[in-house]
Amino acid sequence: MSFLYIKALHIIFVVTWFAGLFYIVRLFIYFAEAEEKPEPERSILQNQFRIMQKRLWFGITWPSAVLTLIFGITMWHLYGGGFPGWLVWKLAFVVCLYVYHFLCHSIFKQQQKGIIRYSSTQLRIWNEVATVFLIAIVFLVVLKNALSMVWGIVGLLLFSAMLMLAIRIYKRTREAKASR
Numbered sequence: 055m056s057f058l059y060i061k062a063l064h065i066i067f068v069v070t071w072f073a074g075l076f077y078i079v080r081l082f083i084y085f086a087e088a089e090e091k092p093e094p095e096r097s098i099l100q101n102q103f104r105i106m107q108k109r110l111w112f113g114i115t116w117p118s119a120v121l122t123l124i125f126g127i128t129m130w131h132l133y134g135g136g137f138p139g140w141l142v143w144k145l146a147f148v149v150c151l152y153v154y155h156f157l158c159h160s161i162f163k164q165q166q167k168g169i170i171r172y173s174s175t176q177l178r179i180w181n182e183v184a185t186v187f188l189i190a191i192v193f194l195v196v197l198k199n200a201l202s203m204v205w206g207i208v209g210l211l212l213f214s215a216m217l218m219l220a221i222r223i224y225k226r227t228r229e230a231k232a233s234r
Contacts, residue, residue: 057129061129063121068122070118074110074115075155078107079158085170104165104166140195144191147190182218
């Protein structure tokens, strides 16, 4: 029975971790876009976004990432400690997700100092990376051995291409409305 409680907690913190990852990048985007505003609007917005970023990052996202790891390792231990093929692939994606998390932390620290290294368009694309990881991990966990890795990778690539196309269309639509 304790396995199911640990699994439930693991899933809860995975969800809150992803929510934090999705929202922090949106805040990065808003912070970058505020740079184009005139003063004092720019300072007011960026100061507010710094506060929101800090509360989200240290109050939700980091704790969720740590608890996801703790409950995941605990669940793996209670499961018996084996490494079925699907789990190896899932863990590879999870390692990549933690790398993504640390890269977001780097952007967070830059923006806390007022440094903007990426445009809002670049950050919008960056925001979709977490979506790709989410889809890959969920499909691996749910389908396990039923998932053909070749079809899974092809599907991820197609999904990524569709996301990039959607971002470009969105950008053009925004630019067209702004020029009116």
